[in-house]
Amino acid sequence: MDTDLTDLIARVAMRDQAAFQRLYTQTSGRLFSICRQILRDHHLAEEALQEAFIQVWHHASEYHCERGSPLTWMSAITRYRALNILRSRNPREQITDTAEAEEETATDPLDHFINGIHDRKVHYCFEALSQEQRQSVLLAFYHGYSHHEVAARLQSPLGTVKSWIRRGLSSLRRCLS
Amino acid sequence: MKNISQEVRQELAARYVLGIMHGKARQRFERWLMESFELRQETWFWERELNNLPLLSEDSPPPQRVWKNIEHQLNGHSTKEKTWKRTSLFGGALAAITISTLIALLVLPQQDIRISHEMIAVIQNQTAQPLWTIKLDEQGGYLVLRPENIEKPTDKDYELWLLKSGTQPVSAGVLPVSQGEIQVRLSPSQLQQLMAGQQIAVSLEPPGGSPTGQVTGPVLYQSTFVRL
Structure with a gap:
């Protein structure tokens, strides 16, 4: 699967929309779970997931194997987006x-x-x-x-x-x- | 960034990846990441290890509207056609017009788009080692090209291209490969291209640069300018 994902990310780096949609289809379930674990709010989790994929679109060319598998790299991006949203809220919430x-x-x-x-x-x-x-x-x-x-x-x-x-x-x- | 011990580097990177470093400390760390390859490597270590851990719950498919929103956002600030379609070698690659690009296009006067800030782009290889640092002095209207860690290819030259969505790449000349930086003065149209696109690419060309004025060799690297 990772080889496939690497191939998809390489194509996304070349601005291949179909590859981006396939990447989304294959990974969004896992990444959405990460967002929900951190944010525990469905709407905020959706917002984080959306931001994460926008980042993936813009930064696909920066992926390389030292950052782990493609899914690991995307998980890191997703966690950072979710954490950003979490920290920007009122701490009491x-x-x-x-x-x-x-x-x-x-x-x-x-x-x-x-x-x-x-x-x-x-x-x-x-x-x-x-x-x-x-x-x-x-x-x-x-x-x-x-x-x-x-x-x-x-x-x-x-x-x-x-x-x-x-x-x-x-x-x-x-x-x- | 001051020289810090490996131990401190490890701790900072772990805190950053775990998410327990907040606010200004986090921003400062991200700045250090730009400067230190060792710190990036340490950060990647933690990202690899932690983000590979099993999830607590099963995958949960997001609602369909999330994908619709992503499509909408990527299309949002430009025309749909330009954003998604690959109109040329670079047209698609640069299709997503950023907010800063829009500001540059819409807010700044067209006759004088220079503002009093510097922008910088670092061109890196696949292992994130910097090859060139490219600095734009907008007031002076010139680029400073500094080779970091690059060898001259046999019988070839590296050529720098200024990229903007929907237009052909514009050459900014052959990149230096020996020690020392050089300055390249930009014409108004080159500067406008750079400010509008804020992205660059490097291709491998015959000695002296592309004979046609357009990219003829393989595109090896791409980078984006960030405002200092």
Whole structure:
């Protein structure tokens, strides 16, 4: 699939509209899930997805393999757009008590996160983190939480959470290299 | 950007990609990214690792209106035909007219489109290493071309083209490959082409440049000007 996506991106870089539409068809489902995970608002998620694809259209020629697979590169662009929208809102609105957020609190999907990792090395590296480090990093990654929001969610002091994230990232960096 | 240790670079890049770096710190980091290849590599490392993680939920198809909106937005500021159709080698490539282009076309007086800011474009290879830095001095009406890391091709020259949607590329001459920068004075029509399109490309041409005044060799690189 990635070879196909690389080919599509190369064609998008040459301003091939049909290729762009195929790229959208093949990837928008995954990218929309990323937007929804972070924004938890259907309309904002649509806005982020739209912005992400506009970026892909304009920057397709900047893709190269050091940025990961095409889908990884597009996921990064999408996350940044979603985070931009999230941060531009009133901070008080960022953790909303929507049904989705309630559900997430009740059955924390991050508990099951490790089972979903197929790459053995990545699996090992996340498993090697302390539970607090892993939870903090993943809350920031999957839901776009700030330090303050992670602290509120985990009911822990801000300084402690900052330290968990810093050490968690540092351990991951060493382990994944 | 000051010289910073590898450890700090790693931490900053991780914080940036994770999204816990906000506001001005984030903007400053993005500026550093333009200057440091090592920092870009570190950022790509985190982007690769984190964005490859499994999703928490299944793919969820977006409503059809999102694609309609994307189409509309890409067509929005220009005519539909020009934006999407490939009218020439470059016509399609540059079809999406940006807001800044519109401002340049609509707001600035046509007789004197120069304003008191500099613009810069960096031409990079496939691994994002800079090959040339191109600076536009709009007041002086000239380009400063600085080779960064480029070797002269055998029996060929690199030629710089100014691109604008819906028109033929306009040559800005042969790019320097040896040490030291050169200045190229732009004619009013070249300057207008550059300001309107804000994009450039590099093609491989016979020694001395294209014999026809149009692109004859392969197009190797493209870049976009950003305002400093």
